[in-house]
Amino acid sequence: MVRKKTTAKKTVKKSTKKQIKKITAKKPVAVKKVITKKPVIQKDEEQLVLQTVRGMRDILPGDQAYWQQVRKVFEKRSIEYGFSRIDTPIIEFENIFTRPIGTGTDIVDKEMYSFRTKGGDNVALRPEMTASIARSYIQHGMMILPKPIKLFSMGPAYRYDRPQEGRYREFYQAEFDIFGEEDPILDAQIMQIAYRVLKDLGIKNIQFSVNSIGTVESRQEYLKLLKVYFRSKKNKLPSRYKEMISTNPLRIFDAKDDKCIQVCAGAPQSIDHLDKESREHFKNLLEYLDELDLPYTIDPQLVRGLDYYTRTVFEVYANDEFGKKRSLGGGGRFDGLIELFGGEPTPAIGFAFGVDRLIMEMKRVKAKKYQAPQPRVFLAQLGELAKKKSLQLFADIEQSGILVAESFGRGALQKQLRHANKLGVELTLIIGQQEALDDTVIVKNMLTGTQETVARDKAIAFVRKNLKASAKLVKKK
Ligand code: AMP
Secondary structure: OOOOOOOOOOOOOHHHHHHOOOOOOOOOOOOOOOOOOOOOOOOOOOOOOOOOOOOOOOOOHHHHHHHHHHHHHHHHHHHHOOOEEOOOOOEEEOHHHHHHHOOOOHHHHHHOOEEEOOOOOEEEEOOOOHHHHHHHHHHOOHHHOOOOEEEEEEEEEEOOOOOEOOEOOEEEEEEEEEEOOOOHHHHHHHHHHHHHHHHHOOOOOEEEEEEEOOOOOOHHHHHHHHHHHHHHOHHHOOHHHHOHHHHOHHHHHHOOOHHHHHHHHOOOOHHHHOOHHHHHHHHHHHHHHHHHOOOEEEOOOOOOOOOOOEEEEEEEEEEOOOOOEEEEEEEEEOOOHHHHOOOOOOOEEEEEEEHHHHHHHHHHOOOOOOOOOOOOEEEEEOOHHHHHHHHHHHHHHHHOOOOEEEOOOOOOHHHHHHHHHHHOOOEEEEEOHHHHHHOEEEEEEOOOOOEEEEEHHHHHHHHHHHHHHHHHHHHHO
């Protein structure tokens, strides 16, 4: 160990000195029993339930390193691919969702948090983001901007779904949308972004399912064939799907029960009934995907049951070691959505990740989480006057760009130093009672164990010099 020659002034007060002696290994922290008092409830008051509402969760500090990692990756990739961030409100007029998503869908019929405001407006918590972003696109005249217009958004969405693992009533989506281009190269690019984000997050065994459902016009002939087919199998379908045969037969493909899946397996497939342009579009997309070497399979049953989708639809999964598909996100083209809202015809493509699902998968594969920068300096204090002075010194150190930690609430210097040791800082600054009176600071080098007393106004320059030296020391080791 390199021992630094000390020039310490003899002004360190004895009691302070004693306490700065070598810090022993940290003692186990005694677990305090948490006693919660029963809240006082007035007779006519409802009981206070200190729990989140069903399907909602707190994202606690212990989990934030995963969320921060996800935010970091999204920010980096969205900027690299030329996406501008957009944030829309959580509440919109209800028909912003009902019209494009379509009645008859679970989202609209069963899962929307719709309510009337005190002012009498019919509004809803957003169950997804695409419709809100399309509304914003028109409201703010984005059509005059140079195309393609690329937007990225991330935030909560709400569906009154049956909560289970990975399915919540409040969940987070991260969405990439491109407006103004119908070239399939953008469909491929959006899938490439999805792939790169998943790779960045350390998610493995990624797989895309892709299909084309044609344009709204060209789909009409196909829908007729589908109706004929499902009618012929009507007695094999559960009653709620029978109703869909005449209203929206495509949605039967979204069914999860075995009987429906069996019936759907023999149904006519959309890719066999595409118009010429949609077929060409799909063929070109597949060529781009091959060129990019993206792992995909064509899934002729994939329709993604929202009314606004046209042509390309896709989903992205992670396959686990048991062959189970873990759905992480999905998207597709919505070439008719802006027009449906009264805007000019504007082709568009987008997709959304379920952020909660990404984090579940990151935990499952033990992917890297965000590492916050470590403080290099700790500030300890002893006595009332020192406490007052340390607040300003903390701000000065922090403003000089040096990452500093403290535990001001802890009285005993021993406890503070133990905390400094646990954080692994290189320097600890101590203002004891004497130092507070003298306007000095003790600087303890945690690597060498040496300490010096320096004038308060020289402290930051001194710390900076020492940090440089200790960085060299660590390198040498
Ligand atoms: P969708 O808008 O239904 O295509 O959903 C896009 C992605 O959001 C899905 O692939 C899921 O990862 C995620 N997602 C949808 N619904 C939920 C939910 N209730 N809880 C958690 N994640 C969800």
